[in-house]
Amino acid sequence: MKILIRNGRVVDPASGRDAAGDLAIAEGRLCEALPGKPDRIIDAKGLVVAPGLIDVAARLREPGYEYKATLESEMDAAVAGGVTSLACPPDTDPPLDEPGLVDMLRRRAKVLSRARVYPVGALTVKLAGERLTEMAELAEAGCVAFSQADEPLPDTQVLWRALQYAATFGFPVWLRAEDHWLARGGVAHDGELATRLGLPGIPAFAETIALGTLFELVRATGTRLHLCRLSSAAAVDMVRKAKLEGLPISCDVAIHHLHLSEQDLGYFDSHCRLVPPLRSQRDRDALAAGLADGTIDCVCSDHTPVDEDQKQMPFSEAEPGATGLELLLPLTLKWGAQQKLPLAKVLGRVTSDPARILGVHSGRLQPGAPADIVVFDPGAAWRVTPDALRSQGKNTPYLGYELEGQVRYTLVAGNVVFEQA
Secondary structure, three states, X not given: OOEEEEEEEEEEOOOOEEEEEEEEEEOOEEEOOOOOOOOEEEEOOOOEEEEOEEEOOEOOOOOOOOOOOOHHHHHHHHHHOOEEEEEEOOOOOOOOOOHHHXXXXXXXXXXXXXXXXXXXXXXXXXXXXXXXXXXXHHHHHOOOEEEOOOOOOOOHHHHHHHHHHHHHHOOOEEEOOOOHHHHOOOOEEOOHHHHHHOOOEEOOHHHHHHHHHHXXXXXXXXXXXXXXXXXXXXXXXXXXXXXXXXXXXXXXEEHHHHOOOHHHHOOOOHHHOOOOOOOOHHHHHHHHHHHHHOOOOEEEOOEOOOOHHHHOOOOOOOOOOEOOOOOHHHHHHHHHHHHOOOXXXXXXXXXXXXXXXXXXXXXXXXXXXXXXXXXXXXXXXEEOOHHXXXXXXXXXXXXXXXXXXXXXXXXEOOEEEEEOO
C-alpha cells in the first residue's frame, strides 16, 4: 500500500530533523518519492509525525496470565499509545525459557498484525536463579536479550557464569539491580513516609550495592549489560561514572518514576505500589535530569496490567505494577516540557535510543527504514479514565489526570493499525 502523509511537523530524532514536510511510504518502508499515485493520503496539518515509539518493558501477560490481560488487548493498547515495537520480559507462566514458548508468542503477535514484539528470554530455567537456559537456542527462536525480569538471582556465581556465557556469544543481558536480601519483604522506599505509614521499606542502597556487584562482573566478563528501571539518585551517579570508565552498559527508567515520588502514596494508594518503589523527590528529580543528560539511555512504560481484585487490597498485599503503554507518550512529553528540551531530543528517548539498545532498524524516519510511524497532536488534552484505556489493566496512578498528547494515527510496516475515530 502506498501512503502519503502530508503537511505534518516531521520529527526524526535519529537525524535531528524537525521541520514541516511530507512522508512517502511504499511496500512497508519509507521512500524518497512514491512510485505513482498514493492509495491513501493522511493530512497531518497541525500534527507531529515521528517514528513509532519503542518500549523496552511491556508485559503482555501471555502465556499464563490471561485473566490480567490478553495479547490482543495489550497490543490494541500499544498501537493506541503510538507504540510500534515493544520488548516483553520473560516472567510469563511458564517463563520464556524454551524456544517453543518464544516461537508461540511471536507467532501469536504476528497474527494480530499490530505492534512488533521482541521477546526477552529467561536467563535461568524457570527464572529460579539456579541453572542457565539454552541462550543460543532462545536467541535463534527470536529472543533479543536475556533477563531475570523482577525475579532475584542471589547466587553471584550463577550470575557470573551467566554473564560469561552471554559474553561468549555476544548476547545482551538485561538486569534490574536490587540486592534480594536487603529488599526482601519491602514494599515502599525506606524513608520517613514508610515509617509513618508502617510499611516495610526497601533502602536505596539495595540498588547501589547490587550495581557495584554487576559492574565488577561486567569488568571481568565484558558482557553487554542493560540496567532496567533505575530508581535512585545514587544509582544515576554510579552509572554516570561507569559510562565514563567505558563499561559496555546502558540503562532505562520507568515513566512513572520521572513524575511520582513516595509522597504520592498518600493514604496507601495501591496504584502507587510499584517495583522498584517510588522513592524520594530528590531521587525523582535526579532520574529526570539523568534521562535529560543521557546518563539514562531511554524511558519505558514498564507496562504491568493487574486485575482489579489484586489492586483493591491493603497496600502491602496489593500486586505491584501499573499500566503504561497508552501513557508513555503524554508523560514523556510532560517530562520534556519540564526539562525544557527540544522535541527531537525528547522523542529520541522513546524511539531511536531504545532502538539502539534493542538492535533494531526502527526508530528513524529515513528512506529504506520500516514505516513504523506515529502521528499525534502534542497539545490535545485527554483525561485518564478506565474507559479511555484500551488495556485490560486499568491500574494506574494517573486515573483522573488530564494529560496532553494524543495519538491520531499509528502505522506499522506501512499499515494503519490505529486511527482515532
